[in-house]
Amino acid sequence: MTNREQFVSCPVCGDKIAIDTMQLLAGVRFKCPNLECDAVIGLPTESKPIVQQTMEKFEQVKGQLAKQ
Amino acid sequence: MADKFDDLDYSNQIDIESIISAPLVAASKANVMMVTGQTRFLLEFCFNRIEIANTDSPPSQDKKYRYEAIMIDMVMTRGVMESSGPDEEPTFRKAELTFSVPLLSIIPLNSLAINKVNVDFVMEITSITSKDSGPNSLSTDPDNKVTQKRAQLNGKISSAAPRGNPNDSSQYKSQASSTLKVNIDAGPLPLPLGVLTIIDLYVKNIQPVPANKKIN
Numbered sequence: 001m002t003n004r005e006q007f008v009s010c011p012v013c014g015d016k017i018a019i020d021t022m023q024l025l026a027g028v029r030f031k032c033p034n035l036e037c038d039a040v041i042g043l044p045t046e047s048k049p050i051v052q053q054t055m056e057k058f059e060q061v062k063g064q065l066a067k068q
Numbered sequence: 069m070a071d072k073f074d075d076l077d078y079s080n081q082i083d084i085e086s087i088i089s090a091p092l093v094a095a096s097k098a099n100v101m102m103v104t105g106q107t108r109f110l111l112e113f114c115f116n117r118i119e120i121a122n123t124d125s126p127p128s129q130d131k132k133y134r135y136e137a138i139m140i141d142m143v144m145t146r147g148v149m150e151s152s153g154p155d156e157e158p159t160f161r162k163a164e165l166t167f168s169v170p171l172l173s174i175i176p177l178n179s180l181a182i183n184k185v186n187v188d189f190v191m192e193i194t195s196i197t198s199k200d201s202g203p204n205s206l207s208t209d210p211d212n213k214v215t216q217k218r219a220q221l222n223g224k225i226s227s228a229a230p231r232g233n234p235n236d237s238s239q240y241k242s243q244a245s246s247t248l249k250v251n252i253d254a255g256p257l258p259l260p261l262g263v264l265t266i267i268d269l270y271v272k273n274i275q276p277v278p279a280n281k282k283i284n
Contacts, residue, residue: 011167039146047140061109
């Protein structure tokens with residue numbers, strides 16, 4: 001479940017492609033909502049470690065704040 | 069039963085402003101804590117801090133830093149039609165393009181914020197006092213004693229049940245248990261304008277431009 005609607009701008013037509021970071025990490029690809037645009041975006045394997053690491057840190061920060 | 073009434077202690081009465089403001093101040097502090105944590109996280113994990121040369125004259129002791137957004141590669145796949153010649157049948161293939169986006173644009177940052185606070189309580193007024201409005205009083209007339217004073221309600225938080233017969237022990241117990249219900253809704257809030265501007269700047273630069281076109 002997404003915490004907020006997140007978007008990445010389509011490199012082809014500029015439309016907003018809704019994404020979910022956890023699903024991106026799981027290998028899901030997201031399609032541009034523009035029917036005339038066939039673009040599909042995803043996270044390549046080499047980018048996954050840094051995103052995974054940042055998401056883990058983010059969860060840690062949230063956990064720490066919840067304890068305070 | 070008379071002994072029970074003697075046990076009632078009205079010395080711990082609090083004024084209504086304190087009862088309302090205490091949970092709001094606590095929620096506000098929590099919100100500040102979360103926003104501060106979010107900003108720290110943003111600067112620490114989504115940006116690279118680079119020390120830059122201090123060109124101040126006279127030179128100051130303070131170090132200067134430049135923050136550069138950490139970029140991650142994303143891959144885009146789209147169908148491309150190709151034909152080797154004008155008489156050739158076009159062929160269809162999937163082409164992959166790598167583009168960069170700032171890491172902060174794919175982290176769900178705004179989930180760390182308090183959206184709404186509900187303070188719900190029933191107050192039993194135990195006394196009403198008046199106090200001076202102070203220097204902020206609306207009245208300019210020094211003889212005006214009415215607007216220079218303002219009411220202060222003091223009381224105790226009580227349960228929502230109506231006050232019943234004091235001889236009824238069950239009613240008495242319900243009055244003795246006081247409740248202050250505070251609902252905090254940490255719903256999604258829009259990102260601060262500054263962060264949105266940074267994301268927008270990068271997003272606008274995702275679009276590929278011809279190599280000979282000057283980038284603004």
